[in-house]
Amino acid sequence: MTAYEKPTVEITEVDVVLSKYFGSNVTEITPLKGGNLSAVFSFSVFDNEYVIKFSDLEGSFETEKFISTLLTSKGISFPQCVGLGKYKLLNYLISEKINGHNLASSSLEQQRRMLPEVIHILKLMNQVELGKTSGYGTINASGNGTYNSWNEYVIATNAEDQEGTFWEGWYSLFETSCLEKDVFFECYNRLISYSKYNESHRYFIHGDFHQWNILSDGQKITGIIDSNGKYGDFLVDLATLDWHLKKLNVIEVYQNYQHQQGITIPNFKERLIGAKYYNGLIGLRFYAKMGWNDAYFSLRDELLSLTN
Known part of the structure; x- marks a missing residue:
């Protein structure tokens, strides 16, 4: 491929x-x-x-x-x-068009200063009322999730048959790219084990919540763009943010914010691990398909050490 x-x-x-x-x-x-x-x-x-x-x-x-x-x-x-x-x-x-530049173009100190705003936006997205929509996973054109449960979605997302999608024929990556079959399925088995903690939580998930899709004028956040929308555990977005802004202690800032708001998140650690494996498997395939080998090996090492 x-x-x-x-x-x-x-x-x-x-x-x-x-x-x-x-x-x-x-x-x-x-x-x-x-x-x-x-x-x-x-x-x-x-x-x-x-x-x-x-x-x-x-x-x-x-x-x-x-x-x-x-x-x-x-x-x-x-x-x-x-x-x-x-x-x-x-x-x-x-x-x-929302005015501003992507957050990635701001200095590390500017990003650190605006991180509480980013966390607040994540909270606002969690709190969006989903109304009469149903289902989990990828949001379709009717506004419903495509699957009956998060577990069903996770299994389908990593299945070999992806005909008609961006991932059609992705198993060939095991032969044609840096994607390692043993590593992939080791992480997949861990995902299945931890995703039971994410299973019952249904919220709006942005799906690509990182500094390239968050806009800023350098002083404040002006908006977000390019959602790859899903229904499921909102900690998926937190895991994405943490992966992309490694130097900003995102998890600690998020937990402090939740504490200040008086919000308790049950099974936080296990849900976050499940979210990281979910994102990570998509990331491994994506980096391999795009030929971004350095990003692949960095993510690979992080996933393998996640529960050691």
């Missing part, structure tokens, strides 16, 4: 799509860095700034529109969806 390559879209093609929505008023179409799965551009219409994303993966943008409505209706700063459609073989989503 070769490394995944996001679609290539020319600015002239972007202009064709945008003219349907905004006529000839579109200016400053600019490719944006980031977005491992989508081609992303910013643009302006008069004094308003927007973003358009293109993907060849089915269904993700319909879900993002649902998540946009879910989060913005609760006062969480997340890009509001403006348009959704198809261009040639690609899906696209147009949304309002």
Whole structure:
């Protein structure tokens, strides 16, 4: 299996799509860095700034529109969806642009200063009312989780058969990449053992809650972007944040915040370990597929030492 390559879209093609929505008023179409799965551009219409994303993966943008409505209706700063459609073989989503730069571009000290705000946003996402939605795991276009339980979702996520998804044929990575079969299944068995602690908890999960998807003006957090939304234990998002901001003692800051709020989280340690194995197995496959060997081996070593 070769490394995944996001679609290539020319600015002239972007202009064709945008003219349907905004006529000839579109200016400053600019490719944006980031977005491992989508081609992303910013643009302006008069004094308003927007973003358009293109993907060849089915269904993700319909879900993002649902998540946009879910989060913005609760006062969480997340890009509001403006348009959704198809261009040639690609899906696209147009949304309002949130001002700011990704948190990764801030200094370590700035990130440390803004971490309490990040933790507060995580809490707000935990508290989103899920209404009449049902199910666990990946949120589909109807707003429901795709699976009946977290355990069912975990098993399906790591199954060999992933036809029609980003992970189709992923078992070939054992032969063509740095992904080690014995390591993967050792961590998978540990995941199954610990995920029973995550099983009964159903909240909104951002799914990619890290410094590249958190925006800031350098002084405060201005919003979050690019959810890979799921239903399950919100400690999955905390585990993601902790992995990406290793130098900031994220877990300690989070636990202090919860203590100040008078919030007790049952089985915190076990749930966090389950969340780290869940994220870690996705990370191992993703790094292997993208050819990011250094990131793979770093994560591999962390997972293997997690419960030693």
